[in-house]
Amino acid sequence: MDVGSVLSGFAVVFEPQNLLYCVIGVTLGMLVGVLPGLGPAATIAILLPITYNIEPTPAVIMLAGIFYGAQYGGTITSVLLRLPGEASTVVTALDGYQMARQGKAGSALGIAAIGSFIGGTASIILLTLIAPLVADAALEFGPAEYTVLALIGILLVATLGNGALIKSVTAAGVGLLLATVGLDPLMGSPRFTFGSDQLADGIDFVIVAMGLFGVGEILYNLEHRLRPQPAVLSFGRAIPRRMEWLASRMAILRGSVIGFVLGVLPGGGATMSSLVAYAVEKRAAKDSSRFGKGAIEGVAGPESANNAAATSSFIPLLTLGIPANATMAVLFGALLLQGIPPGPQLIVDHPDVFWGVVNSMYLGNLILLLLSIPLIGVFVRLLRVRAGILAPLTVLVTMIGVYSIRNNAFDMFLVIALGILGYGMKKLGFEPGPFVLAFVLGKLLESSFRRSMRLFDGDVLGFFRRPVSAVLVAVLLITIVVVPVLRMVRSRQAARIAREPSQV
Amino acid sequence: MSESFARRRVLAVLAAAAVLPVAACGGVKGGSDDAGSDYPTRAVNFTVPFAAGGSGDLISRAVAKAAEKPLGQSIVIANKPGANGAVGGKEVLASTPDGYNIALAVKSLFAITPLVVNDPTAIQPDKMEIVATLVQEDYVLVVNAASPYKTLEELVKAPSVKYATAGVGTGGQLSQALLFKGAGTTATDVPFDGGAPAVTALLGRQVDAMSGSLAETMEHIKAGKLRPLAIFSTERSEFLPDVPTAKEKGYDVVVDQRRFIIAPAGLPEAVSTKLEQSFAEARKDPAYETFLKDNYMERWEVSDEEARQHLKDSATEFATLTQRFGLTFKS
Numbered sequence: 038m039d040v041g042s043v044l045s046g047f048a049v050v051f052e053p054q055n056l057l058y059c060v061i062g063v064t065l066g067m068l069v070g071v072l073p074g075l076g077p078a079a080t081i082a083i084l085l086p087i088t089y090n091i092e093p094t095p096a097v098i099m100l101a102g103i104f105y106g107a108q109y110g111g112t113i114t115s116v117l118l119r120l121p122g123e124a125s126t127v128v129t130a131l132d133g134y135q136m137a138r139q140g141k142a143g144s145a146l147g148i149a150a151i152g153s154f155i156g157g158t159a160s161i162i163l164l165t166l167i168a169p170l171v172a173d174a175a176l177e178f179g180p181a182e183y184t185v186l187a188l189i190g191i192l193l194v195a196t197l198g199n200g201a202l203i204k205s206v207t208a209a210g211v212g213l214l215l216a217t218v219g220l221d222p223l224m225g226s227p228r229f230t231f232g233s234d235q236l237a238d239g240i241d242f243v244i245v246a247m248g249l250f251g252v253g254e255i256l257y258n259l260e261h262r263l264r265p266q267p268a269v270l271s272f273g274r275a276i277p278r279r280m281e282w283l284a285s286r287m288a289i290l291r292g293s294v295i296g297f298v299l300g301v302l303p304g305g306g307a308t309m310s311s312l313v314a315y316a317v318e319k320r321a322a323k324d325s326s327r328f329g330k331g332a333i334e335g336v337a338g339p340e341s342a343n344n345a346a347a348t349s350s351f352i353p354l355l356t357l358g359i360p361a362n363a364t365m366a367v368l369f370g371a372l373l374l375q376g377i378p379p380g381p382q383l384i385v386d387h388p389d390v391f392w393g394v395v396n397s398m399y400l401g402n403l404i405l406l407l408l409s410i411p412l413i414g415v416f417v418r419l420l421r422v423r424a425g426i427l428a429p430l431t432v433l434v435t436m437i438g439v440y441s442i443r444n445n446a447f448d449m450f451l452v453i454a455l456g457i458l459g460y461g462m463k464k465l466g467f468e469p470g471p472f473v474l475a476f477v478l479g480k481l482l483e484s485s486f487r488r489s490m491r492l493f494d495g496d497v498l499g500f501f502r503r504p505v506s507a508v509l510v511a512v513l514l515i516t517i518v519v520v521p522v523l524r525m526v527r528s529r530q531a532a533r534i535a536r537e538p539s540q541v
Numbered sequence: 542m543s544e545s546f547a548r549r550r551v552l553a554v555l556a557a558a559a560v561l562p563v564a565a566c567g568g569v570k571g572g573s574d575d576a577g578s579d580y581p582t583r584a585v586n587f588t589v590p591f592a593a594g595g596s597g598d599l600i601s602r603a604v605a606k607a608a609e610k611p612l613g614q615s616i617v618i619a620n621k622p623g624a625n626g627a628v629g630g631k632e633v634l635a636s637t638p639d640g641y642n643i644a645l646a647v648k649s650l651f652a653i654t655p656l657v658v659n660d661p662t663a664i665q666p667d668k669m670e671i672v673a674t675l676v677q678e679d680y681v682l683v684v685n686a687a688s689p690y691k692t693l694e695e696l697v698k699a700p701s702v703k704y705a706t707a708g709v710g711t712g713g714q715l716s717q718a719l720l721f722k723g724a725g726t727t728a729t730d731v732p733f734d735g736g737a738p739a740v741t742a743l744l745g746r747q748v749d750a751m752s753g754s755l756a757e758t759m760e761h762i763k764a765g766k767l768r769p770l771a772i773f774s775t776e777r778s779e780f781l782p783d784v785p786t787a788k789e790k791g792y793d794v795v796v797d798q799r800r801f802i803i804a805p806a807g808l809p810e811a812v813s814t815k816l817e818q819s820f821a822e823a824r825k826d827p828a829y830e831t832f833l834k835d836n837y838m839e840r841w842e843v844s845d846e847e848a849r850q851h852l853k854d855s856a857t858e859f860a861t862l863t864q865r866f867g868l869t870f871k872s
Contacts, residue, residue, distance in 0.1 A: 082593030176745030225657040225709030237624035370594030380760030444621045
């Protein structure tokens with residue numbers, strides 16, 4: 038790292054034009070984040086033509102701002118309406134929405150904003166210090182490592198649910214099955230597409246999340262309209278109380294680190310990081326039964342993680358020229374249009390762009406924090422809107438968002454069908470969380486596992502021969518075998534001790 | 542009372558807002574001139590049947606921008622990805638042939654996809670008009686710079702090769718399958734979910750080789766991270782003049798990607814002429830020229846008939862080759 042170019046990067050950020058584009062970018066990002074479905078990738082694509090006429094550095098500063106700004110905005114609908122627009126905010130909806138129902142929407146959004154700020158900022162500092170190192174480490178992750186990582190993720194998913202384990206596992210299983218819709222990733226043969234091109238590329242995550250969470254929830258609430266609704270009297274306040282802060286500060290720190298590390302991995306890093314952060318908080322908590330019922334750590338951890346991951350997902354793009362997710366792919370295109378090919382040479386050939394963009398994120402995160410705290414008060418008033426108005430408006434916004442993904446009307450019918458499924462699941466006590474996350478991870482698991490099998494010539498032991506994957510397998514085994522066995526032994530001992538006096 | 546009235550008004554306005562654009566579209570469609578002599582009187586919709594940010598998207602945006610001036614109307618790009626361009630392409634071809642709906646199309650959809658999937662509703666070339674041909678993109682075979690294989694000869698003699706592709710039914714897969722089969726190499730294909738993940742896998746040495754477009758690989762070649770061994774074109778590429786063609790090395794494998802713009806068949810003569818002229822003009826634009834250079838794309842500018850013939854010939858050639866080598870991509 039060259040200190041001189043880092044510092045001159047700050048000089049670049051504070052040029053008035055760049056400041057302006059940073060503010061525009063993060064504000065826009067936050068707004069599109071609030072609109073579920075209209076994700077940052079679509080927004081950046083829409084704005085691509087405009088960036089033709091802007092210089093490269095401000096253009097990329099603005100587009101990057103849209104991306105991480107959307108992470109702040111996405112939380113709002115997740116918490117207030119249970120509408121996660123991104124896979125990485127699904128777990129936030131679990132406890133965030135419960136907090137909102139208990140009249141603590143303000144606290145949930147407040148801690149999410151603060152966590153996001155800390156996570157994002159910590160991640161930029163780490164990026165500045167060790168970006169090239171981390172980038173090389175990410176390349177060590179091959180299909181084998183992704184397979185084990187996805188397996189760990191799916192196991193974590195199964196433990197997310199609030200109710201019976203069997204129901205969580207069932208929901209996750211169906212999610213895995215739904216992930217197989219589309220062309221077989223290795224053979225190209227169509228599966229469950231019913232001869233239609235519409236399903237050839239599988240089902241987009243946003244459609245599944247919007248259907249099961251958003252539309253399903255609306256249908257469920259409509260049915261309950263005649264019964265007394267739990268009145269949301271207060272929204273709490275956006276600045277967390279001392280108690281809430283004490284409860285979440287460690288969660289924020291842990292989430293930031295988890296997010297930074299997993300965010301570097303191309304493909305599903307941000308989702309995995311929010312999931313892992315949630316699981317870690319649930320394990321770390323003294324009373325894990327609070328989770329799923331409005332535990333503030335369940336919001337703080339994953340939100341810090343997904344923002345840290347959003348930032349660190351720039352590392353593969355800027356240092357290797359590898360887009361880590363759909364939004365990065367569009368940013369990749371934006372850089373190309375600017376005549377700056379993203380690749381290993383970027384930091385050498387265009388240090389002003391690299392450090393200008395990286396350092397603009399400090400400022401962008403600060404603006405977002407300052408912007409979100411007062412706006413929280415505005416957004417939570419949404420909850421005061423009568424269901425009869427809020428429900429159709431939410432459906433309308435959902436439909437626009439879903440349509441905007443591929444400009445395809447078929448997807449709108451799909452989201453309704455999934456909404457009905459989500460309604461049915463809720464009636465029968467199945468959680469949509471495990472379903473949706475298993476759906477996301479299922480694609481990763483299947484394709485990575487089958488790629489690994491080809492690379493290992495069909496030898497499963499291959500997973501043990503690669504150092505990183507072997508370590509991950511060990512983690513997996515400890516979680517699913519050793520921990521439950523220990524717990525069982527302990528509970529038997531406890532039972533024996535409890536029984537002994539009565540046997541006398 | 543007044544509050545609920547206000548609410549109803551809001552809803553009514555919203556409902557009206559939702560209906561208006563639809564009505565407006567219908568009105569304009571009905572009013573279009575059959576002969577098309579005054580074409581274009583409004584914006585032209587350009588469907589890009591690929592995701593935003595990819596090569597197909599970028600070339601479309603570049604050429605559309607250059608074509609707006611000669612066309613005299615704006616061109617509105619909409620990404621509608623799915624099934625290697627089949628979803629968006631079919632929709633545009635099903636629309637009224639009035640020149641207001643055009644789409645980008647790729648050669649692989651016509652020459653390679655049929656080898657992989659049975660699609661009874663696949664786009665028939667006689668249902669489309671090719672209003673402009675744009676570019677040719679070559680595939681290059683690369684290995685990691687740290688790989689022990691320095692030449693194509695060394696690679697094909699390797700005891701076993703695991704090669705990455707950008708997915709099933711891509712030129713990268715076909716070119717490598719034909720090469721390794723022809724050379725008698727024990728090789729396994731590992732399809733990834735697009736070009737970038739395949740390049741990533743090669744950079745991390747998860748695989749031994751990959752064949753990708755120049756746009757996907759060139760930056761890494763320049764940075765010295767990947768080593769090009771051969772190019773699957775008839776002649777050497779202007780961008781990699783030192784890299785031999787597979788043909789020179791004795792493997793008659795020529796696979797490339799070509800991109801062109803289609804419209805539904807049956808365009809009025811005046812409309813089709815206007816579109817052809819506008820895109821011909823656009824291809825001369827200096828910004829478009831720079832774009833091609835920056836993205837390592839070569840010009841492919843031929844007539845509708847030549848383009849059709851090329852698609853047909855390639856489809857036959859690929860089908861014959863795969864059959865001869867006993868390769869099956871269908872399952």
